[in-house]
Structures are given as structure tokens and as C-alpha cells.
Amino acid sequence: MMEKDDSDAQVAESIAAFRAAMDGKWLFDDRVLAFKKGSEITAVETLPPPKPRDDGPLPETVEARTVTETEPPRPAPAPPRPAEEISLTVGEKKAAHLLWATVKNADLAYIESVRRNETTGLKIEVPGVMVLEVEPKGSYLEISPIDFGKSDIAKKIKSEYEAMSKSL
Numbered sequence: 001m002m003e004k005d006d007s008d009a010q011v012a013e014s015i016a017a018f019r020a021a022m023d024g025k026w027l028f029d030d031r032v033l034a035f036k037k038g039s040e041i042t043a044v045e046t047l048p049p050p051k052p053r054d055d056g057p058l059p060e061t062v063e064a065r066t067v068t069e070t071e072p073p074r075p076a077p078a079p080p081r082p083a084e085e086i087s088l089t090v091g092e093k094k095a096a097h098l099l100w101a102t103v104k105n106a107d108l109a110y111i112e113s114v115r116r117n118e119t120t121g122l123k124i125e126v127p128g129v130m131v132l133e134v135e136p137k138g139s140y141l142e143i144s145p146i147d148f149g150k151s152d153i154a155k156k157i158k159s160e161y162e163a164m165s166k167s168l
Contacts, residue, residue, distance in 0.1 A: 090168050091141045094140070095134050095141055098134060101161040102161075106129065110124075110125040110127070116135070121136070
């Protein structure tokens with residue numbers, strides 16, 4: 001948008017009127033921002049206060065009463081379940097002793113469940129030391145190979161297992 005300059009007669013008159021108004025002396029008052037000395041100050045008309053609305057009769061006051069909350073009765077606790085007895089055969093207990101002796105004496109052991117001929121057994125491998133296949137059969141434990149290996153760790157595992165399984 002282009003600015004207007006005083007080349008237009010109407011704009012020139014407006015600019016001159018503005019400069020004349022600014023050159024005069026202005027006074028400040030609390031009720032008005034600024035006024036020119038000698039100009040008329042019109043009084044501010046005050047409006048009468050508004051009349052209150054009449055909406056009819058007021059509704060009844062509601063009284064709040066404190067009510068204590070009653071908890072519903074708790075159901076009786078369920079009877080404790082009888083502990084399921086886990087029946088372990090002597091062979092399974094011996095397998096547990098062999099696992100304990102292996103984990104206790106080896107830094108690293110791989111143990112996996114093996115299922116053969118509808119019986120579940122274990123394959124125990126200690127890398128670089130021994131690989132055993134163990135199958136609990138009733139009151140005894142079938143271990144193959146029976147010698148556990150020739151290393152010192154294998155001999156220690158075997159001796160500890162035999163010591164623990166004697167108590168069964």
C-alpha cells in the first residue's frame with residue numbers, strides 16, 4: 001500500500017489539522033485521557049444501578065446430612081488348599097543330587113530334558129569336561145557313561161554325587 005503525502009489537497013488539510021492539534025497545550029485528567037485547555041469537557045453521565053431481577057420465590061434451602069458409609073460384609077475366606085504332595089522316586093532324587101553336584105562344581109553346565117522310550121531323562125553337559133545322559137528308573141538312576149570322564153572336575157562331581165546319594 002502506498003503512503004499518502006500532502007500532494008492530495010484533502011490529505012494536506014488533514015495533516016495540517018493534525019499538526020495544529022498537536023502543537024496546542026494538552027492537559028491530563030483522571031476521567032479522560034487528555035483534553036485541550038479551553039475545550040468543553042462534557043460531564044460523564046452515570047447510569048442508575050440496574051434493578052434486581054425478580055425470578056420469583058427462591059427455592060428451598062437444601063440441608064446436607066453427613067452419612068457414614070457402611071462397607072458391605074466381606075465374604076468368608078476360601079478354605080486353604082491342601083498342599084499337593086510331590087512324590088519323587090529315589091531315582092529322581094538322585095538325579096537332583098547329580099544336578100546339584102554338577103552346578104556346584106562346574107563354571108558352565110548345559111542341562112536339557114530328553115524323552116526316550118516314553119521316559120523323561122536329562123542330558124548334562126559341562127563343556128570340555130563331560131557329557132552325561134541320565135534316566136531315573138524307579139529306585140535307581142541310569143547314567144551313561146558311568147565313568148563321568150577323566151578330568152579333575154568330573155571326578156569331583158562324581159565323588160560329591162556319590163556322597164550325597166548314599167544318604168538316600
